[in-house]
Amino acid sequence: MQNPEVFILAIESSCDDTAAAVLHNDKVLSNVVANQLIHNQYGGVVPELASRAHQQNIVPVIDAALRKANVQKEQLSAIAFTQGPGLMGSLLVGTSFSKSLSLALKVPLIAVNHMHAHILAHFIDEEGYDKPEFPFLALTISGGHTQIVKVNSFFDMEIIGETTDDAVGEAFDKSAKILGLPYPGGPLIDKYAKEGNPKAFTFTKPKVPGLDFSFSGLKTAILYFIQKNKQANPNFIEENLNDICASIQHTIIEILMDKIKLAVKETGITQIAIGGGVSANSGIRNTLKETESKYGWKTFIPKFEYTTDNAAMIGIVGYQKYLSNRFETSAVVSKARIQF
Numbered sequence: 001m002q003n004p005e006v007f008i009l010a011i012e013s014s015c016d017d018t019a020a021a022v023l024h025n026d027k028v029l030s031n032v033v034a035n036q037l038i039h040n041q042y043g044g045v046v047p048e049l050a051s052r053a054h055q056q057n058i059v060p061v062i063d064a065a066l067r068k069a070n071v072q073k074e075q076l077s078a079i080a081f082t083q084g085p086g087l088m089g090s091l092l093v094g095t096s097f098s099k100s101l102s103l104a105l106k107v108p109l110i111a112v113n114h115m116h117a118h119i120l121a122h123f124i125d126e127e128g129y130d131k132p133e134f135p136f137l138a139l140t141i142s143g144g145h146t147q148i149v150k151v152n153s154f155f156d157m158e159i160i161g162e163t164t165d166d167a168v169g170e171a172f173d174k175s176a177k178i179l180g181l182p183y184p185g186g187p188l189i190d191k192y193a194k195e196g197n198p199k200a201f202t203f204t205k206p207k208v209p210g211l212d213f214s215f216s217g218l219k220t221a222i223l224y225f226i227q228k229n230k231q232a233n234p235n236f237i238e239e240n241l242n243d244i245c246a247s248i249q250h251t252i253i254e255i256l257m258d259k260i261k262l263a264v265k266e267t268g269i270t271q272i273a274i275g276g277g278v279s280a281n282s283g284i285r286n287t288l289k290e291t292e293s294k295y296g297w298k299t300f301i302p303k304f305e306y307t308t309d310n311a312a313m314i315g316i317v318g319y320q321k322y323l324s325n326r327f328e329t330s331a332v333v334s335k336a337r338i339q340f
Contacts, residue, residue, distance in 0.1 A: 006077045006322055009101075010315030011062065013094030014086025014114045015143075016050045018057035021311035022069035026125040026319055029069035031305060031312040034061050051089030058097050065311070076107055078327075080318025083111035084335035085144070091334035099330050108327040110318045113338055114309075115140055118275035119151060120320065121306040121313035132271050132300045137263055139256065141284070142276035143169030143186075146213050146256075148263050149340075151273075154320045159340055160267070161211025161259055168252060169278045171215035175222050175248050179237055189245045190281050196246030201225070203251040211259050211266070218255075222248060249283045257287060264297070273300035280307040 004025070012019040021031040034057040066073065081098035084091055102109040119138040123131050138149040138157075146168045148161035166174075169186060176185020203221050206214040226244075229236040237244065264270055274288060279302065291297045306313055321327075 006319060007071055007075050008078055008080050008315045008318045008322065009076050010080040010311040010318050011094045011098050012082045012309055012311040012314045013054045013090050014082045015090055015309060016045045017309045018054050018061050019309060019311035020062040020065035021315045022065050022071050023312065023315040023319055026123060026316060028124055028312045029071065030065045031310055032061050032065045032068065033310055047087045047089050050087055051093055054090050054093035058093060073105060076105060078108040078110050078318060078322050080110040080112050080314050082114050082314055083332065084338035085114055086336060088334060088336045091336065095334040103330060109332065110321045110326065111328045111332050112314045112317045113340065115145060115340060116157065117313035117317045119149060119157065119273065120154065120317050121275055121302050122273050122300050124306065124312060124316045126303055129303060130300065132273050135269055136271035136273055137267065137269050139260060139272065139274045140276045141168045141274065141278035143167060143173065145276060148211050148259060150267060157340065160263060161213065163213040163215060164208065165214050165216040166219065168215060168256065171219055171252060172278065174219050178223050178226050179241065179244065186278065189249055190283060192242045192245035193249040193283060196242030198246040198250030200243035201247040203247065205251060205255050211263055213255065213259060218251065253283055253287050256284065270297045272297055275302060277308045280304055
């Protein structure tokens with residue numbers, strides 16, 4: 001029977017966002033994120049700077065999460081933290097703090113796989129949002145991952161398709177960089193695409209067998225396309241920015257949807273959930289929603305704040321693990337790469 005008084009403090013520090021959340025069972029009481037703007041000037045995340053910023057942010061962020069939730073440290077049932085995957089220096093900050101706090105408060109310690117959390121964020125109790133039923137297919141799309149996962153239960157997941165090279169988030173950001181847009185460029189492509197014609201320019205979709213993805217070839221094709229057209233017209237980007245962004249986004253969405261359609265055909269599963277930072281993209285969200293009437297699928301799109309890296313998603317996995325007594329000792333270590 002469910003314990004009505006489970007309070008989980010969750011800590012996320014896998015990349016460049018320091019986040020803490022407090023959950024009461026599967027409800028989020030607070031979800032605080034401190035962004036690191038210092039990376040913008042470098043055009044990408046600098047690992048050493050990220051780990052230093054986590055050290056500065058982690059105490060104030062956790063304090064803010066507890067205050068906002070109106071929960072005292074003594075009320076906490078367990079500490080959940082991101083074990084991996086991610087940047088090792090960043091992970092170490094969250095792991096070390098979580099282990100210390102767990103020992104100090106004498107409460108269980110729960111290690112969470114960051115990619116599992118993106119998928120299980122759908123099980124946060126949020127008004128107006130349905131929860132998928134097992135089994136379902138999850139499309140996890142972020143700066144570092146592109147995966148199709150068959151989710152059989154909270155702790156039984158199987159990757160049935162993944163990228164063979166670059167992730168979809170990198171394809172968005174690198175395309176934006178080619179266009180001269182500032183980092184992070186993915187959201188800007190989404191913004192300009194809304195005003196453009198998605199059929200204005202055609203980019204060849206990579207031919208990858210099965211359910212796997214590839215985006216490196218698309219990035220190269222976009223680079224050559226821009227170089228060629230800028231030689232003919234130095235103002236080509238400025239004059240066609242909206243159409244270029246719309247065409248790039250349209251191509252990426254088609255690549256994702258082609259694989260999802262194949263996964264549905266192969267598994268017979270018509271419940272589809274998306275997660276990860278790139279699932280914030282409005283084009284992807286709208287296209288997936290359209291499949292409900294087009295193909296009869298049931299789709300699950302997370303609340304915007306649970307798409308990018310956050311601690312609430314770590315907390316919901318922590319809650320499910322708490323119910324199953326899946327705890328760690330202080331010997332647990334961070335892992336930049338972690339078995340799915």
